[in-house]
Amino acid sequence: MTAVNQVLSRIDTNIDQSVDRLFELLRIKSISTDPAFKNDCRMAAQWMADQLTAIGIPSQVRDTTGHPMVVGHRTSDDKPGPHVLFYGHYDVQPVDPLELWETDPFEPRLVEREDGSKMIVARGADDDKGQLMTFVEAARAWIEETGDLPISVTVMLEGEEESGSPSLQPFLEENKEELAADLALVCDTNMWDRETPAITIMLRGLVGEEITLRGPDKDLHSGMYGGAARNPLHVLADMVAGLRDDDGRITLPNFYEGVIEMPDHVKAMWDNLNFSETAYLGGVGLTQPGGEKGRTVLEQIWTRPTCEVNGLWGGYNGEGFKTVIPSEAHAKISFRLVGDQDPQKVRDAFRAYLAEKTPEDFELILHPHGGDPALRMDFDAPALAKGQAALTEEWGKEAALVGSGGSIPIVGKFKTILNMDSMLIGFGLEDDQIHSPNEKYELSSYHRGIRSWARVLDALSKD
Known part of the structure; x- marks a missing residue:
């Protein structure tokens, strides 16, 4: 059995404990925008630093002018593949209006539907605690099973993403040398649909x-x-x-x-995503697209x-x-x-x-x-091809290379301050209700997200 298969088996065996650890983190009320929760934010940072250190990624809580950062390293010049910087954020949105929550937003619960599928319900279940823990749990499984990570990894977790990231730029500028890496991995994004993983390769x-x-x-x-x-x-x-x-x-x-115009293979991939322009516009009461004539809606919102x-x-x-x-x-x-x-x-x-x-x-x-400026990964970047192949192997469907009509400030900061491209892989779904009452994260997103990151780390280590 290959090393990655051993790691995947460990992930499956220990999924209940992985869920328990996520629940511990979800119980911490790390609302960054409200000063009343300042101590909770520090508690969440310390919890993350302790978890990373315990699994073999020595980490520290680093003070800023606002809520602290968490930084950890497990690197070696002898390891193959790129040195990656993994980014996530441990802070969450306020829970208002509280009366619309079905249960306590900081008492996570696992809800089983009639069809047998399960979802984790709590503030931060998706954005971003569940997402960042997929990577942490994948790293845990690699180190526990093989004694090490297959590539060099630096972890940086922020505590102010939901409140405008006022301390982020100064922190990056002051720690440029320490945070230098070949590629950033960002987990704050979605899948294309419930069965199709995605890598976001373009931000406007x-x-x-x-x-x-x-x-x-x-x-x-x-x-x-x-x-x-x-x-x-x-x-x-x-x-x-x-x-x-x-x-x-x-x-x-x-x-x-x-x-720039999209390569033909990317356009062909988008044509096969079964995207319904009628449903997309109809969902907001419209029937006709309003952008450039002769362009599809996906082109209009991603590439124009x-x-x-x-x-x-x-x-x-x-x-x-x-x-x-x-x-x-x-x-x-x-x-x-x-x-x-x-x-x-x-x-x-x-x-x-x-x-x-x-x-x-x-x-x-x-x-x-x-x-x-807009940001994009090189369509021919080796890391992109390896990441896409790893996700495709896990989910059994070709991973979509998608764009985003919006912007993610951290990705721009990584490019302008650290001169680093970002590969955005996340396992959220459109109906996860992030920032809203009854936020949820599918158990399948969490479990298979952990497995996916385990495969991506392995793929990046290969020639």
């Missing part, structure tokens, strides 16, 4: 801008000044309308510089850039009617970026567009938000 970047357009020096009576005074809302509406053409493409000069109006307001918005020409108009505009688009070039082009459209006697006031 973000550029945001808040606009104030100031015209007359006071609100004006629309009868006395209507037609003579230019209305800031008219001007701003024209600006916004001109950002996209009739085919859904963004009109800024050179906006698509750096946008966007320009969205997140807010547009001005004038009188109270009860009844007030016939004014407002002195100011406001908007919040965001761009999701893909490929190699340069956030600063996009911002500069947008600001130049607004300045050109601003009337001579108007004032344009801009406040920037965000400015992060």
